[in-house]
Amino acid sequence: MLQQTRRQFACGALAAGASVLGMAPSNWGGQTARAVAAELAGKPGAKIRLGLVTYLWGQDWDLPTLLTNCKKAKIGGVELRVQHKHGVEPNLSAGQRAEVKKQFADSGIVFVGPGTNEAYDYVDPAKVKQAIENTKAYVKLSHDCGGSGVKVKPNDLREKEGVPREKTIAQIGNALNEVGRFAADYGQQIRLEVHGSAGPLPIIKQIMDVAVHPNVGVCWNCNGDELKPPGLEHHFNLVKDRFGATCHVRELNLGDYPYQDLIKLLVKMDYDGWVLLECRTKPADRVAALIEQRKVFERMVRQAQE
Numbered sequence: 001m002l003q004q005t006r007r008q009f010a011c012g013a014l015a016a017g018a019s020v021l022g023m024a025p026s027n028w029g030g031q032t033a034r035a036v037a038a039e040l041a042g043k044p045g046a047k048i049r050l051g052l053v054t055y056l057w058g059q060d061w062d063l064p065t066l067l068t069n070c071k072k073a074k075i076g077g078v079e080l081r082v083q084h085k086h087g088v089e090p091n092l093s094a095g096q097r098a099e100v101k102k103q104f105a106d107s108g109i110v111f112v113g114p115g116t117n118e119a120y121d122y123v124d125p126a127k128v129k130q131a132i133e134n135t136k137a138y139v140k141l142s143h144d145c146g147g148s149g150v151k152v153k154p155n156d157l158r159e160k161e162g163v164p165r166e167k168t169i170a171q172i173g174n175a176l177n178e179v180g181r182f183a184a185d186y187g188q189q190i191r192l193e194v195h196g197s198a199g200p201l202p203i204i205k206q207i208m209d210v211a212v213h214p215n216v217g218v219c220w221n222c223n224g225d226e227l228k229p230p231g232l233e234h235h236f237n238l239v240k241d242r243f244g245a246t247c248h249v250r251e252l253n254l255g256d257y258p259y260q261d262l263i264k265l266l267v268k269m270d271y272d273g274w275v276l277l278e279c280r281t282k283p284a285d286r287v288a289a290l291i292e293q294r295k296v297f298e299r300m301v302r303q304a305q306e
Contacts, residue, residue: 043305044267044268044269044270044305045263045266045267045268045270045271045301045304045305046305047270047271047272047273048263048266048267048271048272048273048274048275048301049076049077049110049273049274049275050075050076050077050274050275050276050277050293050294050297050298051075051076051077051078051079051110051112051274051275051276051277052070052075052077052078052079052276052277052290053078053079053081053115053248053276053277053278054066054078054079054080054081054084054086054115055081055115055278055279055280056279056280056281056282057277057279057283057286057289057290058078058081058084058086058286059081059084059085060084060085061085061086062085062086062087063086063087063088063100063103064103066078066086067103067104067107067109068107069286069287069290070107070109070290071107071108071109072287072291073287073290073291073294074291074294075109075277075290075294076109076110077109077110077111077112077274077276078109078110078111078112079112079113079114079115079151079246079274079276080111080113080114080115081114081115082114082115082116082117082138088100088114088141088145089141090134090137090138090140090141092141092145094144097141097144097145098144100145100146101144101145101146104145104146105146111142111145111146111147111148112147112148112149112245112246112274112276113142113147113148113149113150113151113188113189113191113246114138114141114142114147114150114151115151115193116134116135116138116150116151116152116153117153118131118134118135118138118150118152118153119131119152119153119154119155119156119196120132120152120154120155120171120172120175120176121154121155121156121157121158121168121171121172121196121198123158123161123163128171128175131175132175132178132179135150135152135179135182135190136179136182136183138150139179139182139183139186139188139190140186142186142188143186143187143188147188148187148188148189148245149183149188149189149190149191149217149244149245149246150179150183150188150189150190150191151191151193151219151246152176152179152190152191152192152193153192153193153195153196154172154192154193154195154196154198154199154203154204154207155195155196155197155198156168156196156197156198157169157197157198157203168198169198169203169206169207169210170210172198172207172210172211173206173207173208173209173210173211174210174211176190176192176207176210176211176213176216177210177211177212177213177216179216180211180213180214180215180216181213181215183215184213184215188215189215189216189217189244189245190215190216190217190244191217191218191219191244191245191246192204192207192208192211192216192217192218192219192244193219193221193248194218194219194220194221194223195221195223199221199223199225200225200226201225201226201235201238201239202235202238204218204238204239205238205239208239208242216242216244217242217243217244217245218239218242218243218244219244219246219247219248220236220239220243220247220248220262221247221248222248222249222250222257222259222262224257227257227258232258232261232262232265233261233265236262236265240265240269243269243271243273244273245272245273245274246273246274246276247266247271247273247274247275247276248276248278249262249275249276249277249278250277250278250279250280251277251279251280251281251293252277252293252296252297252300253292253293253296254281259300260300260303260304263275263297263300263301263303263304264304266304267301267304267305268304275297277290277293279293
C-alpha cells in the first residue's frame with residue numbers, strides 16, 4: 001500500500017478503526033482511544049476500517065440523516081458520491097464547507113472523500129482538460145470538508161474510435177500524474193476506481209506504470225473480471241503495492257464474489273484503509289441492512305485473522 005496513505009490517514013485511524021470491533025467512538029465507554037488502538041494493534045488487518053459509499057443506500061439521505069444513520073449502524077466513514085442529496089459539491093461556499101467539516105467531526109464519522117465520475121479517457125483533449133480541472137476542484141472541496149482523497153475513474157479504452165490502446169493508457173496515466181501532484185499539495189490522495197473497459201487489472205497495472213506519482217492509488221472495485229484465470233490472488237498482487245486508501249465491495253453476504261478470500265488478502269497485507277460498502281439492493285430498512293453488513297464484515301476479518 002502507498003506509504004503516503006499511512007501518513008495521511010493515521011490521524012483518523014484510532015477512531016475509525018474501532019469499526020472492526022463493532023464500536024463507534026461515542027460507544028467506547030471507559031476505554032480510551034489509546035486502549036482501543038492497543039487492542040487492535042495485535043493482529044494483521046486490525047487497521048482495516050468499514051465505511052459506506054452513498055451509491056444507492058445513501059443517495060437520498062441529506063447529510064444530517066446520513067451521519068445519524070451511519071452512527072446508528074456503527075459505520076466509521078463515508079465516501080460521498082457526488083450529485084446526490086447530501087449536496088457536498090464544489091459550489092459550496094467557504095462557510096458551507098466549514099459546516100460540512102464540523103458536522104462530520106461532531107458525528108464522529110470520517111469523511112473519506114468525494115466519489116466522483118471524473119475520467120481521463122476522452123478523445124477530445126478539451127474534455128480531458130476539463131476533467132482534470134474538475135478533479136482539482138473536488139480536491140479542494142475534499143480538503144476543505146475534512147476528507148482525505150478523491151475517487152476518479154480511468155475509464156474506457158477508445159479503440160472503436162480509432163485510438164490505439166497504448167495512447168489512451170498513456171493519456172490516463174499522465175492525467176493522473178497531474179492531478180496527483182496537485183492533490184499532494186492539499187494532503188489529498190487520488191483514488192483510481194477499477195472501472196470501465198479500462199478496468200481489467202492488467203490494464204490498470206499498465207495505467208499505474210505510467211501514473212508513477214506516489215499520491216495516486218488504486219481503488220479495488222470487486223468487478224468479477226479479476227476472478228477469471230489466473231484468478232483473484234494473481235490480479236490482486238498485480239496492483240497491491242499501489243493500493244490507495246479505499247476498496248469498494250458490494251453486499252458481503254450476497255452473490256458469488258469470494259469476499260472472504262478478498263478480506264483474507266487484505267488482512268495478509270495488513271491493509272491500512274477503508275473497505276467501503278457500495279451496496280446495490282433495496283432493503284426496506286437500510287440502517288438494519290448496514291448493521292448486518294458490519295457484522296458480516298467483522299466476522300470475515302476475524303476469520304481471516306485466525
